[in-house]
Amino acid sequence: MREDFSIVIKYIKSFKSRSIAIMLSIILGTALIVGVGTLSKSAQEASLERIKRETGTYHVAYKDIDKNQLKVVKEGKDIKNIGLNSYYASTDKGEKLPINILYADNNFINDESEIVKGRLPEGKNEVVLEGWILNSMGLEEAVGRELNFKLYDKDKPEKFKVVGILKDRYKDKSVGRCEMFLHLDENKINNFIANVEFNEGSPISKNIEAIAKKAHLNLDNQVGVNSTLVGTVEENGGIDSESRNTAITMSAFAGLVIYSIFSISVYQRIRDYGMLRAVGATNFRVFKLMLYELLLIALISLPIGILLGMGGAQIFNKTGGNIQYEGNIKSTPFVIPTNIILISIACTIIMIFVISLLTYMKIRKISPIEAIKKNFGGDKKIKKSNFIIGGLSNKISATKTISIKNIFRNKKAFILIMLSMSIGGILVIKNDYAYSRSEAMYEDQQRQMYMNGDFVLTVNGSTDEENGLTDKEINEIKNIDGISEVKTARILQSRMVLDKKDILDMEFIEQLNNGGYTGSVLNGLLFKDKKSDKYLLKQKLKGFNDEMLKSLDKYVVSGKIDIEKMKKENLAVIYMPYIVDTFYGTKNVVVGGGKPLANIKVGDTVTIKYPKGKIDNVESYWKAKDNLEYEEHEFKVGAIVNYPFADDSMYSGDDGIDVITSSNYLEKLFGENNYDVVYANAKKGEDHDAINKKLGEIGSKVPGTITTDMVQDKAADDRSLKQDKLYSYGIVAILFAISIFNIINNVSYNLTSRTSEFGMLRAIGISEKDFKKMIAYEGLFYGIISSVIVVVGGIVLQTRMYETYGFVDYGMDFVINYKLYILIVIVNIIVGLLSTYLPARKIKESSIVEAINIIE
Secondary structure, three states: OHHHHHHHHHHHHHOHHHHHHHHHHHHHHHHHHHHHHHHHHHHHHHHHHHHHHHHOOOOEEEEEEOHHHHHHHHOOOOEEEEEEEEEEEEEOOOOOOOEEEEEEOHHHHHHHOOEEEEOOOOOOOEEEEEHHHHHHOOOOOOOOOEEEEOEOOOOOOEEEEEEEEEOOOHHHHOOOOEEEEEEOOHHHOOOEEEEEEEOOOOOHHHHHHHHHHHOOOOOOOOEEEOHHHHHHHHHHOOOOHHHHHHHHHHHHHHHHHHHHHHHHHHHHOHHHHHHHHHOOOOHHHHHHHHHHHHHHHHHHHHHHHHHHHHHHHHHHHHHHOOOOOOOOOOOOOOOOOHHHHHHHHHHHHHHHHHHHHHHHHHHOOOOHHHHHHOOOOHHHHHHHHHHHHHHHOOOOOHHHHHHHHHHHOOHHHHHHHHHHHHHHHHHHHHHHHHHHHHHHHHHHHHHHHOOOOOEEEEEOOOOOOOOOEOHHHHHHHHOOOOEEEEEEEEEEEEEEEEOHHHEOOHHHHHHHHOOHHHHHHOOOOEEEOOOOOOEEEEEEEEEEOHHHHHOOHHHEEEEOOOHHHHHHOOEEEEEOOEEEEOOOOOEEEEOOOOEEOEOOOOOOEEEEEEEOOOOOOHHHHHOOOOOOOEEEEEEEEEEEEOOOOOOOOOOOOOOOOEEEEEHHHHHHHHOOOOEOEEEEEEOOOOOHHHHHHHHHHHHOOOOOEEEEEOHHHHHHHHHHHHHHHHHHHHHHHHHHHHHHHHHHHHHHHHHHOOHHHHHHHHHOOOOHHHHHHHHHHHHHHHHHHHHHHHHHHHHHHHHHHHHHOOHHHHOOOOOOOHHHHHHHHHHHHHHHHHHHHHHHHHHHHOOHHHHHHOOO
C-alpha cells in the first residue's frame, strides 16, 4: 500500500493543474452542500420559532378531561412540558371587554409569556393578564389594581386583584383574544385542558394518538392538534428536501466536472497504466491507484469546503439579524447541521468511488500494448469530427471551423460542460420560484388577519347597532399627536338576494355548508328565501370612510372606485370571493386568480336585505331561523375588488359577497354611524406606546372595544420576512457563485489540457488575432447553448412546480421572471467567454515549443 500511495502522490505532484482543478470542484461542491444545508436548516429553525409565536408552543390540547385522564396524559412518552388550564367564566355582554377568565398553572402561563411586573397568582381571585388588555380598558399597567366584572351566567359581579402583568402573546393579541388567569389548584378542579409539548425529534403524531387512545378520548372533540406546528416540527427533525436535493444535485454536478477532468488526465497517462499492467500489476491495483488518488485529494478538499460553506452561511445569517420573540421562544438561530456535513462527505466518497469505477472500466478495455502505444481508437473520432466539420467548412470561417471542431471532437466533454453550465442556472431559477411561493403564503396569512394599520380598534358585538365608536371618538383619535391617518369601517350583517343561476360555484357553497364554522355556527351560507323563489346569501354591508375606500384601489379587479359619487348615490364596491381548486382537493378563497363566486359585473344592480329594528337574538339570525321583518336596499356596482381590506372576521367572514359603500351614504340609510373597525397609522418615529395608551383610553369608552398596537409586531414580521428573503437569496447567491467557479474550473481545464494542440496551431502560423477569435467563439458557443438549456429547463421546471406545489392556492398565476432569465443568459455568456479567456491568456504567454511539449 505504501508503494501505491507513493505513486499516487507522484501523480498528484506531476499533474498539479489537474489536481488543483479536481480539488476546487470538491471544495466548491462541498461548500455548496454545507452552505445551502446550513442556511436551509437555520431558515427551518427560524420558521419553526415563528410558527410557535403565531400558533403557540404546544403540540396538542387534550380538552375536557378528568383527573384520571390527566394522570394518563402525564405518563405519556416523550413529553417535554405540560401546561394546565381550566375555564372559570367570561365577562358578560356590556362589560368593557369580552374576557375569558381561566384557571392556569405556572407552566401554562410561562410557556408562551412571562411576568414583566409583579408575580404569578396564588390566592383566591388573584389574576395576571397582558398589558394590551388593560390598555384596551383604558387602564395603566399597574400591579395591585382591582377589576370588577359582571360575569356571564353568574348572579353577582366579582372582584379580581391584578398581581402580575404578562408580556403580550402575539397569537392572542393579533386576533383580539382576551384572557385573564387565576391560580390553578389541581386538587380543587375536576375538569382540565392539558396542553402538551413533546420533545422535538420524537414521533409526535403517534404519541398524541397513543395518549388519546389510552385515556379514552374522542379524537374529534377532545383532541385539538396544532397541526401547523406538529407538521413543521416533524419536518424539522430530518433533512429538509432543499438540503437533500441540493446535496444530490451538487454531488452529480461536481461528479460530472471531476469525471471530465479525471478522464482527460487518465488518458494522458494511459501509457503509465499500460506499463504497470505489462509488468504484472492487476486491474484491481490500477483501480485502487485511481481511487486512492481521488480520496487523497478529497481528504484535503473536504475540510476546506465544509469551513467555506459554514462561513458563507454564517455571513448571511448575521446579515439577516436575530429576531427575539416573546416568552420562551428562542431568537432565530444559526444551526450547524451535523447530518448535512455527513451527507456532503458521504456524497463525495460515493462520487469518487463511482468516478474511479467508471474510469477504470473504460481503461481496462484497452490492452497494455495499446495503452503503451496510446493507440485506442482516437482516429475514428477524429474522422467523424472531420466529416461533420467538412460539411460546414464551406460556410464558416476557418477559426470558427476549428472552434466547432474542438468543441465536438469530444462529445462527452462537451455534454459535461453544458450540464455543468446549465445546472447552476436552473437551480437559481428553482430557488427563486420557490421563494415567490413562500412570499405569497406570508402575504396571504397577513391579509387574513386584517391587521392593516399600526393600531387596530375592533368593537366586539357588531350586530348591536347601538354599540360602536362614534364620530366623536374618531375625531379624538385624529387629534392624537403622532397620528397621520385614520380609516373607519361600519359593518352590518346582511343578506344578498340572488338567483340560483347567478351562483357560479355551488360546490364551494356546499363545501362550507357541510361542517366547520359555516355549517355549525351559521347553518350554511346560502338559503332559500321564504317569500320568493330567490336565494339569500349571508354577507355584509359595509360603510368605509374616504381613507379606507382608497385602500381598496390596490385590489380592484374591474371598474373604478368613485368616492365622491359613492357619498351621494347608491354606488357601491363589491367584494367578490374568488375561488380556486386547491392542491389538497378543496376549494378556497384567494386574492389574485381564481373564479368569481357569483355572476355580478360592473353596472349591475344588487339587492341587500337587512332587518328592521334591532337584532335581539343573534344566534337565530345567523342561522336564518328568525322571523324578523326586512327592508331592501339596492346598490349599483361601480367596482369589484378581491379583498375587503377591513373586516371583523365574524358572520360570513371573507366567504360572502360584501357590499361596500361610503360611510356617508350608509349614514343616510341607517342613521348615525357606529364604527366597528378602525385602523390608525402613526407618523414615522413617533412614540407608539404613548399613542397606544391614548387610543386605549378612547376605546375603553365603548364597551367591547379591543385596542391593539401592531407597530412592534409588524416590525418583527418585517424582520422575519427580510430574514427569510436573505436565507433564500443567500442560497441562490451561493448556488450562482459556486456554479460560476465550477464552470470556469471545468472549461479552463478542458482548454488547458489541449495546450499542446494550440501550440501546434501557433506553430503552423495561426495569427494572435485568429487565435483569440477561435477561443472566443468557443466560449460564446458554450454560453449560448447552455443558456438555451437553462431557459428551456427553467420553464419546464417552473411548470412542474406550479402544477405540483399548489401555487394557485395563494392566487398566483404562472409567471416567468424574465429579468432573472435575462441575467442568467448574460452571466452564462460572460462565464463562457471568461472561462476560455483565462486559460487562453496563459497558453498565449507560453512559447510555442513549451506549449507543444506540455503534457497536461
